[in-house]
Amino acid sequence: MAEKVGVYVCHCGSNIAGKVDVEDVAKWAGENVKDVAVSRDYKFMCSSLGQKLVEDDIKEHGLTRVVVAACSPHLHEKTFRRACSNAGLNPYLMEMTNIREHCSWVHKDRAAATEKARALVSASIERVKFQEPLEPMFVDVNRATLVIGGGIAGLQATLELADAGYPVYLVERQPSIGGHMAQFDKTFPTLDCSACILTPKMSEVGQHENVTLLTYAELEEVSGSVGSFKVKIRQKARHVVFDDCTGCGICVEKCPRKVLDTEFEAGMGNRKAIYMPFPQAVPRVPVIDTESCIWFERQKCRACEKLCPTNAIDFDQQDELIDIEVGNIIMATGWEPFDTRKIPQYGYGRLANVYTSLEFERLCNAAGPTNGKIVLRDGKTEPKSVAIVHCVGSRDERHNPYCSGVCCMAALKLGHLVVEKTDAEVYSFYIDMRTNQKNYEEFYQRLLGEGMRFVRGKVAEVTDAARKPSEQGKLIVQCEDTLVGRQQRYPVDMVILMGAIEPQRDAREMGLKCGISCSMDGWYTERHPKLDPVATMTDGIFVAGTCQGPKDIPASVAQGAAAAARVSGMITKGKVMIEPIVAKIDEEGCSGCRICNNMCPYNAIEYDAEAQVSRVITALCKGCGTCVSACPAGVISGAHFSDRQIFAQIQGALWDAWQPQDAASQDAETVPVSAP
């Protein structure tokens, strides 16, 4: 039986009608394209009257297919699917033609735009005839959520959800939660003590009845899809029995092996082989670093074991795999500092008194290795002058083209700390000063008032090669002061490099595990850069904090809370719809060649060795269609994007090349009606 297609061409005010002759397109489709029963144009199809037009026609004319030529399906596909559904037509029997974004908005020539619109409408009509009714699938949403990363963004997300009464698993790879914020001394622009505002949140998470905290643990594997993810977590061996440890710290005190702490103290201080990263660590359970522990090195010592009052030390402990089930996942994996050694002319690692910003944070910190005294590497000399170099590895085509966003403010903060704690002169070498959040510019003005000196220019070199007696024993910062237009040499005692914020080294790999992608720079890609900044293209996976792009603490907190709000919305709703756009294998025709098995990135195709055929696990299939086009026997069909549908669409798109225009079929039952 021939289909009865209804075609609706939208004016979108003058957005479409201004460049496309919509009346002509509607009239042409009604008169010339086979199986078109109704063809209309209307001012605003997405308005309730426009939708009603479609609904009424479906009921009145018994339309079996609908084509709406308007804007992008990403905007209004849902609207018109709902309209069809309301009128009793399966929503997947509707096709949208994009004649706004892809046509009227991008072409100046009215005749050419109209011709293209005809072709696009014709393509949709031919395609829609082959579309099949599909039923969306609904799955229950597991109330538990997994948060990956225990930095400030992850902590915020965890607390929001846990306070709302939902169970949360928080996975952190370090022995303690807290993230980079725990390392900082002060926070800009308010100069709050970082630990003072962070640690209450940490202990709240640690004690929350709805939070299962898994520290010193790694994400191993994610399977399943939105609503019901199955996750494997590797709990690395702490060598301390979690439940038995009281956190008294005797083991740490008595451990005879001291090593450089390259993580929390950024190489500025030491820790023991059994350690808690910092005094306020959550949980207060130490870990044994097997690389430096004397027992693991030469089977001697065991001092901690002998002295532990609760016998919590277990040298034989192994990694453990934990299986959990969650409905949603929030990625808050954070950032890593740029390796400043990559810019050798700045001398980091070669010149003793060149510091990274993170090292300097520890130096300033009252709980840090010098108890907050700002001194040079010799441990006693207070610097007389300090240079702060901006944009080290950011806004640099050789390293990272992007702006790390927070370093200008961080540099101002560090400058303030130097001014406050020492009598040193502070120079800031900047390209542009970026202080564009609430109270940030005011902070900059304050530093100008405090006597911090600003030199506009990118530093060429930091060297210890003196040219004149006044430069002897100093670090010389060579820079063109672009406001004066002159090369200058600034002899200083200490240089701080504001290294770029970079994605975690394994961000891409972690993203692959969860099925989300990264930008070229390695930041996780959000669903929409402006309107959907916490969701990702994979349903049920959300991003928060710096893993999505460089940002400061307030922005990370906001994003953490936003991600949690999205997740709690999903949980409250209880069910989630899954598009029925999946692949299906006709087992009769399957030869069991298994070519498709390796095509699927989600392992959604399993091979039945007994029946010697492959099968699609519908719940895992995301509908990309790669297996469909790979099947040599052509027995895999992709719902809503079948070969037949696409072939018909190609044929329709080329209607004017494919058949002489006057020979277009006239025999369709058409009811040419104009808009009401």
Add this chain to the structure above:
Amino acid sequence: MSEQKFEPKIVGFLCNWCSYRAADLAGSARIQHAPNVRIIRVMCSGRVDPSFVLKALAMGADGVMIAGCHPGECHYLEQNYKAMRRFGMLQHTLRGLGVEEKRVQLVWASAAEGQRLAEAIDQLVADVRELGPLHWAGNWEENGERLQALEDIVHEHQEAMEVTA
């Protein structure tokens, strides 16, 4: 149709997540480009069966664009790499069929690269305009014969490849 007035007809297969959205963005940003590409949405560039391209050329298209997410940014993790490999095979086949390389182009455009996609469209249209009409559709009188002839060519080509393999 005189040579000067030749307006290429091009079919574009754009992936739902990156390049289709790039075209949407080109629209919202009003980035003007040539009106010759008729866009067909597929879920992923990995869905583009080489036969879609051959079909389009056989139906009278003068050129074809396949566009997907950048390598490493595929919504489906890595399916655009499969599109890339298939494209290599397709190019080989098209060479055998005497179709100029520039008629069928593979383009990467992220959802943020409306400008890039618009430029790629203009480039493809300019390339095809220079090459002139493909006239594949005109080489066979009847529809059935045309497809049969095309299928024969593809078949022969496959056999030839099997022999050499």
